């Protein structure tokens with residue numbers, strides 16, 4: 285948890301979000317630093333997923349929603365007119381709660397993004413990207429001899445790392461993860477956690493987790509959400525040793541929530 | 542398998558261990574300088590030993606805080622947990638050792654220009670022993686080796702023996718030479734501080750045994 289000088293990657297200012305008449309987020313401000321893991325914790329239904337999906341405009345597709353405030357990526361508002369959504373989602377990728385590989389080969393799953401976005405030229409370049417992505421997702425050794433097998437034959441933990449490799453293949457800058465280990469057994473969970481630690485050397489990670497021990501283990505910064513508000517946001521070590529807010533203390537010591 | 546699943550714990554613990562060893566080096570230097578200031582009657586050097594105690598105190602708090610953060614965030618268990626808890630006790634022992642070194646330095650300042658009552662023989666031996674014991678106890682901690690720790694703790698008998706010798710010799714001088722009491726007392730304080738350093742090392746050795754075996758028995762009682 286060395287706090288060298290990390291530069292700002294994303295900045296959220298006064299973010300408010302409504303599903304129809306229901307306000308799901310109120311005035312959230314948060315600075316997300318480059319090459320750090322930022323964890324979002326809090327009771328379910330408090331707005332963590334909603335917040336995460338605001339960071340790459342995944343909520344745009346939900347009808348009758350409204351957003352106020354700013355979300356900056358490298359200083360540019362991702363909600364300003366003229367922002368290319370394909371480009372945005374390539375730069376800010378998402379890993380979901382349940383592994384969701386396509387019913388295709390391991391290779392084709394990872395090659396999907398580069399193919400669609402036309403990132404590679406020729407087979408050998410594509411193969412190189414697939415291999416590199418699988419290596420970064422610490423999956424290469426397990427699948428290198430079965431690249432053409434069906435991705436759904438992998439264990440759940442491997443499937444989740446495959447989904448991470450799929451995101452890495454399009455060279456993202458920020459990776460959003462929504463409870464990425466909630467469907468996994470404890471060992472597969474620790475494998476994903478260690479992977480996050482390695483990935484943060486190169487990528488900026490924002491992870492939602494309902495497991496606060498996980499937030500403690502993997503993250504540099506932790507934010508506690510509560511009923512659509514960001515109650516406290518600080519260095520993870522500070523949050524877990526001397527939180528400033530009573531609600532944080534109560535939540536992390538298990539006295540409420 | 543376990544090795545690559547606990548990378549973060551290992552990284553954070555390595556920082557703590559490095560700081561702890563750095564603190565050990567600072568404490569060792571304080572002991573050396575305290576003796577040198579006594580031998581050379583170098584009051585500015587003695588003052589430096591006293592001033593440098595602050596840095597050692599600060600390092601103690603830094604390490605304690607890092608241990609708390611490690612426990613809160615990485616949830617260590619079993620040997621890992623004992624190693625972190627032991628690190629917290631060890632830095633407290635080392636901080637006190639530095640206080641004992643500063644105690645010798647303070648005596649040097651109090652002595653002013655009074656000549657030494659007698660040549661220093663056993664006190665440098667005690668210093669040599671204290672340094673070996675400190676180094677050995679930290680080596681045993683890093684190696685998590687209970688046998689090494691027991692050997693170090695056993696050397697505290699040598700320390701007690703030397704202290705006893707100094708004590709008796711000084712008592713004799715005091716009894717036979719009226720007017721020597723104050724100067725004898727100065728040396729007694731120095732020897733006493735070193736004897737206490739030996740006890741602190743024994744406490745560290747106990748913590749190492751606790752880390753390695755889970756056994757919390759007191760040594761040398």
Ligand SMILES: Nc1ncnc2c1ncn2[C@@H]1O[C@H](COP(=O)(O)OP(=O)(O)O)[C@@H](O)[C@H]1O
Nearest residue numbers: 303308326327328329330331332333334335346
């Ligand atoms: N698509 C949706 N339509 C309407 N309400 C929603 C929708 N998604 C989430 N919500 C509501 O928004 C609030 C926050 O939900 P969510 O962001 O999923 O919380 P969390 O991820 O912390 O469990 C909840 O009250 C939830 O019912």
Ligand SMILES: [Mg+2]
Nearest residue numbers: 332333334492
């Ligand atoms: Mg959610």
